[in-house]
Amino acid sequence: MAASMREPTFWILTALASEARHGYGVIREAAALSGGRVTLQPGTLYAALDRLADEGLVEVDREEIVDGRTRRYYRLTQPGATALGAETERLRASADAAAAQLKRFGHGTAGRPAW
Template sequence: MAVVELRPPSYFALAALIDGPLHGYAIVRRAAELSDGRVRLSTGTLYALLDRALAESLVVAGDPYVEAGRQRRDYTLTPAGRLVLAQEAERLERAAKTVSGRLRATTDVAVA
């Protein structure tokens, strides 16, 4: 399977679905929560990235339903979506480790 690189908005939007299916605006809120408020998805961005994720089968969309007078649809992460998310998390972890490792090594030198 080709490695799909996720940009932060997609990464956190997909991550929002780890704990279970959510509707559009709930994804926006959860993504903001998970990213400490750094990722603020606009409605336009949200549906553009959901469209891409649907096309790549990273999520599936449920049937529309009406709640509080508004039409909604729940999105669920697929196994492929989980895998992509895991790969991206691992990549970020490695990248973070490399940098903090280098920083630590050079700090020791500087202190010594």
């Protein structure tokens, strides 16, 4: 069984799944997709992007100069998409197992008691 992905990594890859984004775009998209539960800090994000690039899960898409500063856009690679898909399936299986146990305990699917 593969090790689980850290939550920030999951949300970074998820944010890049639909299009290439620069750092602040990744931060905003991860927050939006997680319903505000995940707030990536710039230092954490850029260290993670460097690590993910070294692992071949993301790559630099392009760079542009905005207000005299370089803005680097990242995109998901095919191995990154494969890793994200595997983690998505792992999380789904875990949630399904928990839901089945709750149902056996007498809770409905929304986590509310059935009684």
